[in-house]
Amino acid sequence: MSNRIYIYKRYERFWHWSQALLIITMMITGFEVHGSYLLLGFKKAVQLHTLAAWTLLTLWAFTIFWQFTTGEWRQYLPSLKNVGAMIKYYTIGIFTNSPHPFRKTVVQKHNPLQRLAYLALLAFISPLIWGSGLFYLFYGDWARFGLDQSLSLEAIATLHVLGAYMITAFFFIHVYLTTTGHTVFAHIKAMITGWEEEEHETPKGSKAH
Amino acid sequence: MKFIKHALAAIAALAIITPALASTTPLNPKTAPQLERSTADHSKFKELQQTFTSGPEVTKACLACHNTAGHQVMKSIHWTWEANSPTTGKKLGKKWAANNFCGSIISNETRCTSCHAGYGWKDKDYDFTDQNNVDCLACHDTTGTYKKFGTDAGHPLYADREFEPMEGPPGKKQFKAPDLSKIAQHVGQPGRGNCGACHFNGGGGDAVKHGDLDSSLKNPSRELDVHMAKDGANMVCSDCHTFNAHQPSGSRYAATSKDKHGLDLPKDDHNHATCESCHGFTPHKEAKINNHTNKVACQTCHIPEFARGGIATKTLWDWSTAGKMDANGKPLFIKDDHGHLKYSAAKGDFAYGENVRPEYKWYNGVVHQIAITDKLDGLLDAKGVLELNRVEGSAKDPNARIWPFKVMHGKQPYDTGNNTLVVNHVYGDDDTSLWKNYDYNKSIKAGMEYAGLPYSGQFGFIETRMNWFITHMVAPKEKAVPCQECHTRAADGRLAAITDIYLPGRDTKGWLDLLGGLMIAGAIGGGVLHGGIRIATRRKEKAK
Numbered sequence: 001m002s003n004r005i006y007i008y009k010r011y012e013r014f015w016h017w018s019q020a021l022l023i024i025t026m027m028i029t030g031f032e033v034h035g036s037y038l039l040l041g042f043k044k045a046v047q048l049h050t051l052a053a054w055t056l057l058t059l060w061a062f063t064i065f066w067q068f069t070t071g072e073w074r075q076y077l078p079s080l081k082n083v084g085a086m087i088k089y090y091t092i093g094i095f096t097n098s099p100h101p102f103r104k105t106v107v108q109k110h111n112p113l114q115r116l117a118y119l120a121l122l123a124f125i126s127p128l129i130w131g132s133g134l135f136y137l138f139y140g141d142w143a144r145f146g147l148d149q150s151l152s153l154e155a156i157a158t159l160h161v162l163g164a165y166m167i168t169a170f171f172f173i174h175v176y177l178t179t180t181g182h183t184v185f186a187h188i189k190a191m192i193t194g195w196e197e198e199e200h201e202t203p204k205g206s207k208a209h
Numbered sequence: 210m211k212f213i214k215h216a217l218a219a220i221a222a223l224a225i226i227t228p229a230l231a232s233t234t235p236l237n238p239k240t241a242p243q244l245e246r247s248t249a250d251h252s253k254f255k256e257l258q259q260t261f262t263s264g265p266e267v268t269k270a271c272l273a274c275h276n277t278a279g280h281q282v283m284k285s286i287h288w289t290w291e292a293n294s295p296t297t298g299k300k301l302g303k304k305w306a307a308n309n310f311c312g313s314i315i316s317n318e319t320r321c322t323s324c325h326a327g328y329g330w331k332d333k334d335y336d337f338t339d340q341n342n343v344d345c346l347a348c349h350d351t352t353g354t355y356k357k358f359g360t361d362a363g364h365p366l367y368a369d370r371e372f373e374p375m376e377g378p379p380g381k382k383q384f385k386a387p388d389l390s391k392i393a394q395h396v397g398q399p400g401r402g403n404c405g406a407c408h409f410n411g412g413g414g415d416a417v418k419h420g421d422l423d424s425s426l427k428n429p430s431r432e433l434d435v436h437m438a439k440d441g442a443n444m445v446c447s448d449c450h451t452f453n454a455h456q457p458s459g460s461r462y463a464a465t466s467k468d469k470h471g472l473d474l475p476k477d478d479h480n481h482a483t484c485e486s487c488h489g490f491t492p493h494k495e496a497k498i499n500n501h502t503n504k505v506a507c508q509t510c511h512i513p514e515f516a517r518g519g520i521a522t523k524t525l526w527d528w529s530t531a532g533k534m535d536a537n538g539k540p541l542f543i544k545d546d547h548g549h550l551k552y553s554a555a556k557g558d559f560a561y562g563e564n565v566r567p568e569y570k571w572y573n574g575v576v577h578q579i580a581i582t583d584k585l586d587g588l589l590d591a592k593g594v595l596e597l598n599r600v601e602g603s604a605k606d607p608n609a610r611i612w613p614f615k616v617m618h619g620k621q622p623y624d625t626g627n628n629t630l631v632v633n634h635v636y637g638d639d640d641t642s643l644w645k646n647y648d649y650n651k652s653i654k655a656g657m658e659y660a661g662l663p664y665s666g667q668f669g670f671i672e673t674r675m676n677w678f679i680t681h682m683v684a685p686k687e688k689a690v691p692c693q694e695c696h697t698r699a700a701d702g703r704l705a706a707i708t709d710i711y712l713p714g715r716d717t718k719g720w721l722d723l724l725g726g727l728m729i730a731g732a733i734g735g736g737v738l739h740g741g742i743r744i745a746t747r748r749k750e751k752a753k
Contacts, residue, residue, distance in 0.1 A: 035698040035714040036722075042692035042714055046497060090739075095746040140500030154711035158721055165725030169732040176736030180743075 003198040007109050008191055012072070015063050016191055022056040023171065025049075030164050053133060078119050079112050086113040094180060104196055121170060129163030132156050252394035261389035264328045264344055264364055270393065271345045279340030281455035287326035289337065290314070292461045296575045301462055305580045307597050309526060309619025309673045310412040313581055313632040316659040319362045320636040324407035331362040333659070346389075348403050349396040354387045356406070360636075365389075375644060376542055376550055401427050401437060404446040416520040420565065420615035421681040425518020433518050435685045449481045458482045462598065464678045466506070466574035467610050484508075504710075506572075506610045508680050510690045514564045515615055515679050521549055525560035527620040528633075529670035532647040540647065555635070555644040557620075567613030567679045569704055571602030576676075581630045582662060585623070585671075597675045604709040611707055613679040620672050622653055626665020632656035 008016070029049040032039050040048065067073040085101040090113070093101070102111035110118065135142075135156045142148040181187040182197075190196040251257055256274070261267045272279050282288050291302035303314050303321070314321040315333065322330040328342045329335070336342070344363060346355045358366045366386035373381045405427055412418030416425075431438040437445070450459040459482040468485035470478070481487060484507040491499040492507075501510075516522040533541045533554050540554030549561050577599040579588070589595050597619075602609030623630050634656035635643045641655035649668060657664035695704045696714030704712060 033714055035717060038693060042696040095742055097750055140496060157711060157713055158718060161721055165728050169728040172729065172732035172736060176740065179740065
């Protein structure tokens with residue numbers, strides 16, 4: 001039998017999956033608004049995109065509250081320690097069946113590379129896409145705030161689309177990396193049930209199960 | 210299970226919290242009056258219980274009581290047919306503004322003035338000060354039987370007449386004289402048919418000129434015109450084109466590009482000839498759509514096509530081919546499969562359109578209308594085409610909005626020596642008119658002489674374009690132009706010609722999509738490659 005630890009709490013899982021749904025919705029509708037394809041029609045795409053954006057902002061408001069009241073925000077503090085080991089694992093170790101250099105615990109659920117990636121998402125891509133997105137959304141009010149002379153819709157839209165491409169690339173990498181647990185669906189299962197099953201302590205080279 | 214329920218409830222709660230920024234404005238749809246609103250029954254008036262033998266006789270009877278009406282009408286554009294452009298100051302009106310339909314009323318009066326709000330304008334010496342020549346019945350007949358005859362200088366028929374229309378089927382047709390006494394006893398507020406008698410027939414026939422005005426609007430379906438349909442608002446022309454002392458409100462060659470006055474109901478300046486007069490500045494529930502009204506005219510989205518009522522409008526008139534005779538030496542008239550005249554020996558070649566998508570242009574309220582006396586030097590575009598009424602505007606112009614137009618294509622005679630347009634004497638039972646003699650040499654010379662304008666004696670044909678504002682035939686809101694007909698990458702998007710703005714869904718940058726595409730391809734490709742190696746090495750392990 002493997003050891004099980006309860007790693008993703010109920011709110012955290014709710015947050016993760018509703019955020020996933022909202023982001024996928026915004027990717028699909030966003031690229032329709034960008035003109036990449038015709039799916040729902042421009043108007044419905046804009047409406048759904050806007051609704052999803054407000055919903056996600058609301059979700060984030062709750063999540064920020066949760067992060068601070070539970071102290072979970074510390075999970076995102078970056079650390080350069082063991083980053084090298086992580087890189088080595090993803091580039092070599094994973095192919096030679098070496099053990100994962102990081103062991104998830106309740107207080108440290110993200111590996112050092114994850115911490116860096118989420119911090120980059122939070123500190124760079126997120127402000128880019130939310131900042132440009134809100135300016136885009138309130139285009140009609142630029143004149144009222146005297147911004148219409150200093151901002152151009154083209155620049156705002158370009159930044160927003162650039163952010164969207166980054167998130168989309170991040171999304172695909174993120175989904176791929178969920179398969180790198182001790183089984184292909186181990187990480188996804190943990191995010192659904194909350195319980196992480198720990199790999200057996202097995203000597204190197206023996207069969208994984 | 211309980212968890213999922215909670216989760217769904219929470220998502221639903223979040224979804225409800227959305228900003229509601231739109232403001233709504235009240236709109237009072239006119240309800241059809243059940244009772245006669247007028248306080249006077251004209252059929253009971255002794256003054257009208259007589260046999261009238263002419264239009265002016267009726268007018269005299271009207272003016273006996275309505276003793277300022279004649280003077281009011283004589284100040285209106287319906288009488289003067291003259292206007293000064295408020296923006297360019299240029300003297301316009303039917304005598305001076307050039308068009309690419311019949312050309313000029315000068316020398317063609319008896320035909321053209323069948324739409325004048327008066328009687329007897331048969332030549333250039335017409336007395337514009339005689340109030341007895343005001344035609345009250347054209348606008349105030351409620352029986353639908355009053356009709357100004359096409360060739361009698363504004364008079365109706367006073368006796369039945371046999372007449373053979375030039376382009377109709379061969380043979381004389383019987384035309385009945387209207388009963389003036391009965392009509393005089395049944396006068397009232399103008400209806401759609403009164404205005405339509407002239408305005409639906411501009412350019413010489415039903416639907417010819419405007420594209421958004423034709424006889425289908427007498428009793429339109431809701432889909433065709435949401436305002437004038439009986440099951441829509443059941444409005445008449447003068448509900449928007451309000452009259453103040455017989456002065457109509459509405460455009461004088463240049464429509465109001467952007468109404469900054471807004472709502473003026475129930476009564477303000479009594480000039481309701483803009484959408485904003487009744488609908489205000491923010492008529493949509495969604496703020497995102499209201500944001501468009503600053504740069505996009507209402508008509509642009511709400512009139513998806515013109516000539517939607519089943520009557521084709523003329524889109525091309527090429528005068529240069531006029532004059533062809535058939536094998537018997539008789540003037541040639543050819544109809545197309547739909548029964549439209551596509552060639553007339555008197556007028557040249559025609560093309561028609563139904564359900565036509567408008568062309569879109571920036572417009573700031575200034576129209577550069579060409580007059581027939583203007584020198585054309587420097588006015589032609591690179592292809593040698595003359596735009597008879599260029600509309601001004603650009604994205605940067607705060608007064609400009611994107612407007613829909615019917616662009617009429619024409620090819621018409623001009624004076625190659627003096628480089629001006631010409632007065633062409635088309636109509637008349639004489640030996641110079643084009644429609645009798647089919648000779649431009651004679652008809653242009655006669656027209657220019659009569660108008661007192663210089664003519665070199667040499668003429669050619671010039672290609673022209675004319676912009677007609679599309680502002681009627683407003684469709685119900687569910688038939689408005691869908692967003693993606695403008696917000697589209699497609700080359701035939703509605704706003705393809707409007708290039709000085711960034712239009713989301715249409716405009717992008719090549720480098721951006723290339724870079725983004727590479728990022729996504731890299732992410733997916735990296736995963737596939739990494740996963741592939743994982744599978745391959747895992748197999749090796751197993752094989753050991």
